[in-house]
Amino acid sequence: MPQIGFRRTGVRPGGTMPLGGAVACLAALAAFLCQALPGSAHSTDSGIEGDPALGAYLSSECVACHQASGVQVAGIPAIVGWPRDQFVAVMQSYRDGHRDNPVMHNVASRLTDEEIAALAVHFGNLKPTGQ
Numbered sequence: 001m002p003q004i005g006f007r008r009t010g011v012r013p014g015g016t017m018p019l020g021g022a023v024a025c026l027a028a029l030a031a032f033l034c035q036a037l038p039g040s041a042h043s044t045d046s047g048i049e050g051d052p053a054l055g056a057y058l059s060s061e062c063v064a065c066h067q068a069s070g071v072q073v074a075g076i077p078a079i080v081g082w083p084r085d086q087f088v089a090v091m092q093s094y095r096d097g098h099r100d101n102p103v104m105h106n107v108a109s110r111l112t113d114e115e116i117a118a119l120a121v122h123f124g125n126l127k128p129t130g131q
């Protein structure tokens with residue numbers, strides 16, 4: 001029965017996965033998880049000086065929902081007059097999903113760090129007028 005001999009030689013020793021591959025994979029996973037953790041690598045402050053003109057330009061999209069006057073309408077919070085670093089941190093947490101809101105995740109995920117910094121300057125400079 002030639003088949004028996006064939007089957008025998010076809011048997012492979014267990015554990016053929018190269019260990020190096022597994023270690024490299026774990027290292028990559030750890031690096032990814034560490035980046036994703038809040039607070040590591042100064043994720044709340046991009047350190048970028050925002051451009052107020054760019055911020056004013058980009059803000060037209062935001063004020064479709066948020067009031068430039070700083071009034072809260074229909075459950076949409078006021079976002080004017082905030083400290084910049086706080087504004088940046090909140091926008092980044094919507095972008096990376098730490099703040100879980102589908103609308104703002106959508107908005108924030110289209111913005112670069114520069115654009116968020118610019119919006120932080122623009123809205124930070126606005127004073128709530130209450131009207």
Ligand code: HEC
Pocket residue numbers: 058059061062063064065066075076077078079087090091099100101103104107119
């Ligand atoms: C389609 C409507 C809509 C648009 C457009 C929109 N937002 Fe929002 N935004 C919301 C809603 C609703 C919330 C409250 C979400 C929540 O509960 O976390 C919110 C929350 C926020 C907050 C957090 C407020 C707080 O008190 O925690 C900030 C900051 C913000 N938006 C900034 C912006 C900026 C900047 C833009 C433009 C780039 C923008 N939003 C565009 C609807 C919108």
